[in-house]
Amino acid sequence: YNLDITLYIADNMTRSIFSSATISLKGVGKNPTKAYMSALKTLNYKRPEVKTFIQEGKNKIVEYYNSKCDFILKDAESLAGRKEFDAAIYTTTSIPDICKDCYMKAQDVAVSIFKQKMENECMQNIADARAAKAKNNYDLAASYLSGILPDVSCYSDAQALLKEIEDH
Secondary structure, three states: OEEEEEEEEEEOOOOEEEEEEEEEEEOOOOOHHHHHHHHHHOOOOOOHHHHHHHHHHHHHHHHHHHHHHHHHHHHHHHHHHOOOHHHHHHHHHOOOOOOHHHHHHHHHHHHHHHHHHHHHHHHHHHHHHHHHHHOOOHHHHHHHHHOOOOOOOOHHHHHHHHHHHHHO
């Protein structure tokens, strides 16, 4: 059997194709399945056309992230503005470290978004604790406050509310 195998290096999320190659293979076997398997066994990364395909893909990925860096980071900030913090953090941390400048910017943005997330969760936990306290469910109210860390701005408010709960 003569087979033409098409390989792609692509980003499925953005539908971007960075590199593609069609490679002709030959396989012999007692039945079609064995012939296909024989042909596929001859495909390895040391073949010149595969090496070229992989190198082209790597170069295009670096070029993509370097040219789209500001847009990617703006998208992440936009997601954070809509309180989609996990998606925003994923967007920033998906940038490969081989794209050094963009990677460094993305790490700074990721830290900023994480802080926004912690602040948002703190405010939400305080609101939930107040609601539970209003229903005289003091154990639940205290559990909302227990995970609030000292490095968020509403920590003192959480501690004050926790003191009110403990005094009850």
